[in-house]
Amino acid sequence: MLLRMVGREWGRVSVGPEAWREALPVDPDIGSYPEPAQIVPARFGRFVRVLPLSEQPSGTGAGGPAAFAGGAAAPTGFGARLRRAVLGAPLRSTAIARERMRKLVALPVLSADALSSVAYGPEAMLVVLVLAGTAGLAYAVPVALAIAFLMLAVGLSYRQTIRAYPHGGGSYIVATDNLGRMPGLVAAAGLMTDYVLTVAVSVSSGVAAVTSALPGLNDEAVLIGVLVIALLLAGNLRGVRQAGAVFAAPTYAFVVAIAALVAFGLYHAAGRGFEPVPTPQLHAAEGVGLLLVMRAFASGSTAMTGIEAISNAVPAFKPVPWRNARTTLSWMIGLLVALFAGTVAMVHLEGVIPNSQETVLSQLAHRSFGSGGMYVFTQAATALVLLLAANTAYNDFPRVLFLLARDNYAPRIFTRLGDRLAFSNGIIVLSVAAAIVYVAFEGRTASLIPLYAVGVFLAFTLSQSGMVVHWWRRRDRHWRKSLCFNVTGAVLSALVFVTAGITKFTEGAWVAILAVAGFLLVTTRIRRHYDRVTAALRLHPQMIEIPGGTLPPPPDPCSPAHGGRAGLKDAENAKNTDDSEEEDTPEEIRHLSVVPIDALHQASVRALAYAASLQQPVLALHVSPSDEDAERFREAWLLWGDHLPLRIVVSPYRAIVAPLISYIEALHHQRPDLTITVIIPEIVVRHWWHRVLHSPLAGRLRRALRHLPKIVVTTVPFHVQEGALRTERPPQMAGLSHND
Structure with missing residues (x-):
């Protein structure tokens, strides 16, 4: 075992671990974070x-x-x-703190994306059918029935996903677990395309709802949309979350508005014996054919976006989570089918056709309510629920990026939480991408829909195909029934995906397909780079880093670990001293080297060797996100030989850097007279475009600790070149950067 071999070499040139512990001028056990259950x-x-x-x-x-x-x-x-x-x-x-939602709160919060698609899904279908004139509109009801059947099939399929993945089963996770890494990446590409377009389409539809009520704002639609995206960016960077009654209100308001619209419309239609109002005379731009009907089916199917949101968020439900999630999903599917079918029925009965100046929903609201308060309420509820649907993507897109970064398919900066405990980098990327798409298509929903269908149903297809493989392998109770549901969902989703890809290729679907291909190229190259770095960091017998026979300094009499009342009293006095830097000679400076390490590899062992060679007390620091990870690291440390003092901090955060900063600050407050040198192993890559793949930890620590005196941050470089590494020995390390 290489770790044991490295440890034996350390033991040959260094004194025992107890001497290093006696030399510590601080008590490393300075408290702990509470258990997650206590928060x-x-x-x-x-x-x-x-x-x-x-x-x-x-x-x-x-x-x-x-x-x-x-x-x-x-x-x-x-x-x-x-x-x-x-x-x-x-x-x-x-x-x-993780919130547990009741079903009545979870339904509107998690269903906003799916239910809000009623505002643009039926219209997207009609925009295609109207190309064939009046004859084309006759197919609206049959196509809508086919879409409603697809909603039921996919909804039942995701009920099986919830049962199989009670801790949350997004398309990336399901596809990766059951189909492999490449299908998982394709599913992630589809998801991320979906989330970008969710923002763009929801904002464009929301702006259309506003401009339908206020036609004077039509010329400013693009500017308004960009400002809305900027508002979503700022709100999510502040840590806004979808939770509670405040965020549930727009969805319930939208459901009430559409239900009232359909009810009033049916009441009016009943007065004339449900006789449809004749549509205006339309000139056909193309004939009715299978290709046109399939295009309309693919466009209208975008009303299914957001169906998988509940299967992603199973842990957010109150106990029993998976059962409550399945119930909520059933309610959502029922509402979605009812609202979609009701809207299409009203379109058929009222003879409404798409209009570039006014949305179909606005036309229906005008006919049912006139221009009074209920019309304004309907348009306001539509705009608000679309805004909420756009905000849903801000929760899911950064999380998918986090999962990809965790698996080394995206830069590791996407695993980082910002100051407001949100995945800030992912939020910024989503906003920029959505704004570019929105401006490029001039905020026209009809132009964005062809891109939408490809990503949505690519993810659906791979997720449901993964579930088919899951049930075939497991073959547990009721597996045949579950497999049939998922086979149906996979086949229908694949049918829509292929149809959208072929029929809408020239209308913009090629952009989504190209985006997926580009995503696969970039993510696989990122993974290849990380694999090369991992191979370079792996311990090698011919490159064992040792401190060169150095010895630690004699024990500090002020150290509490040294024992005695005098040592404790001196340490207490040191706490009460001013934080000014008044040492005039080198002999007056008291040192402590802190080495943060995430794992035992070439770079971290080199940093430890460099710290030990300085002949000053050394403390290794490991911040772990869970007890299991902490135990694995502790086992590796003991296998290495436990040569230096180690402090493991188990953090309740998902982030690592904030607890690291907190610990160093706590050491400073314990002994403000000490000069603490933070020694960080730094990966140095050859090409500039690889630098974004490695987190600049040293810079972040310098900025965070700059307000404290006597804190030095220095880096020990580890060069990676074309899979190889330079072999500087620790005592001759060059290029050290520091902050004093």
């Missing part, structure tokens, strides 16, 4: 205060209102002040 939000909040790492939690260890970052210097520059004003203060001392 309970206040009655009306999502954020809970987590006690600082230097304090031991008492009782529940959490509670009370959200608290902002403490201890950090207030922003002084204009850019910092502007960022704080727009995005809010950092939430470094808070954690997000």
Whole structure:
């Protein structure tokens, strides 16, 4: 075992682990974070205060209102002040508590994307059929019935997905688990295309609802849409979440509005014996044929977007989560079919045709309600639910990017939480991509729909195909029934995907297909780079990094670990000293080297060897997201030989950097007289375009710790070139950068 071999070499040149521990001038056990189960939000909040790492939690260890970052210097520059004003203060001392939603809250929150598609799905179908004139519109009801059947089939298929994946089963996870990595990446490409277009289409449809009520704003539609996307960006960077009655209200308002519209329309139609109103005389641009009908079917099927949202969010439900999720999904499918079918029925009965100046839904509302309060309510509810549907993508897109980055298919910066505990980098990428697409297609929903269908049904097809393989392998109770449901969903989804790809290729579907191909190319090349770096970091017998026979310094009499009342008293006095830097000679400077490491590999062992060669006390620091990860690292450390003091911090955050900063701050507050040198292993790549794939941890630590005196951040470079690495020995390391 290479770790054991490296450990033996260390033992040959270094004193025993106890001597290193005796030399520590601090007590590394400075508290811990509360268990995740202990983090309970206040009655009306999502954020809970987590006690600082230097304090031991008492009782529940959490509670009370959200608290902002403490201890950090207030922003002084204009850019910092502007960022704080727009995005809010950092939430470094808070954690997000997982909310458990009731079905009545989960239904509108998770169904907004699917239900809001009623605002543009029927119209997208009619826009295609109207090309064949009056004869084409006669196919609206049969095509709508086929789409309703597809909704039921796919909905029943996702009920099986929820049963098989009670902890959440998105298309990327299901396809990867059952079909392999490449199908999983294709599913992720379809999902991410879907989320970008969800924002663009929802915003364009919302703006169309506004301009239908206020025609004077028609010329400003593109600008309004871009401003809405900017508003969504700012709100999500601040950490806005979809939760609670506030976010449920727009969806319920939209359902009430459409139900009232259909009810009033049917009442009026009943007065004339349900005789359809004749449509205006239309000139056919092309004849009715199978190709036209299939195009209309593919366009109208975009009303199914968002169906998989509930299967992704199973853990968010109250117990029993999977059962409540299945029930909520059934309610959503029932509402979606009813609203979609009701809208198409009203179109047929009222003789409404698509109009570039006014949406189909607005025309129906005018005929049912006139121009009074109910019309305004319907248009406002439509705009709000579409805005909420766009915001749904801001929760899901960054999460898919996080999963890809975790699997080394995307830059690791997408695993990072921002100051407001949101995946800020993913949110920014989504906003920029959606804005580009929106502007490129001038905010026209009809032009965006052809792109939409490809990504949506590509993800549906692979997810349902993955479930077919899952049931075939498992063959547990009721597996045949579940397999039949998923086979039906997979076949129908594949039919829509192929139809949309072929019939709408020249209308814009080629853009979505090209985006998927480009996504696969980029992600596979990113994975190849990370695999090369991993191979270069792997420990090799011929490249064992050792500290060159150095010895630690004699024990510090001020160290509490050294024992005795005098040592404790001196340490207490050191806490009360001013944080000014007043050492005049090298002999007056007291040192501690802290080496953050994520795993034991060539770069981290090199950093440890460099730290040990400085003949100063060394403390290795590992921040772990879970107890299981912490135990695995502890086992590897013991196998290496436990030569240096180690502190493992198990964090309740999904982030690693914030707890790392908190721990270093706690060490400084424990011994403000110490000069703490943070030694970070740094991956140095040859090409500039590879730099974005490696997180610049040193820069982030410098910015976060700059307000504290006597903190030095330095890097130990590890060069990776074409799969090989340079072999500088630790004592001769060059190119060290530092902040003092």
